[in-house]
Amino acid sequence: MIEAATINAVMRTLADPTRRAIFERVVISDEITVVELTRGSGVTQGAISQHLKSLKQAGLVAERPEGRNVYYRAKPEGLEPLVDWMNHYGVFWRERFADLRTLLKEIDP
Template sequence: MSENNQLRDVYDAIADPTRRRLIRLLAEAEEIPLHELTSQFQMGRTAVSKHLTILKEAGLVLDRKVGRETRYSLNASPLREIQDWVAFYSKFWGTNMLRLNQLLEEEDE
């Protein structure tokens, strides 16, 4: 786990397509009430809340109460772990693509 003392692994949290879509929606807005998030899915409020809880446990989502309403926002900093992991492997792919291009050029000659 990272320095945020998260209850859930970030990779586990983003493994589900619904949660990735929630992250996308939250990234596009500063803050979204639960009822607006729920309207974007063909599932009930309880199911959306469970997905948000998983994201919250991973440190990806923040919530705050405004009266009787709960509003959610994205905390993208835990995604840095994923970005760093992908960046490491992008070097691998870049090298392999360069090799592939060289092989293809040699075949054309």
């Protein structure tokens, strides 16, 4: 099974709607700066930086400093714990629904 601390970090990080929106913008960009993320977002540059820090700590983004700018890009492998968790429980629920279907057929032929 997936390490609980890792899946908790990813879920906790993506639970915040502002952070999730920032992550989505990073995902659709090849690379993006804090300044570009701040434009039109209605969020301060400091808040964007804090959200990016959380995303980085969760392994969801990587940064590349270049001069005075820092470029952020998505790390798709950071979502692997979430995908693994969903796959695990997907199998669990498919089996339960199959059992329920069987039971319902037995009850109401």
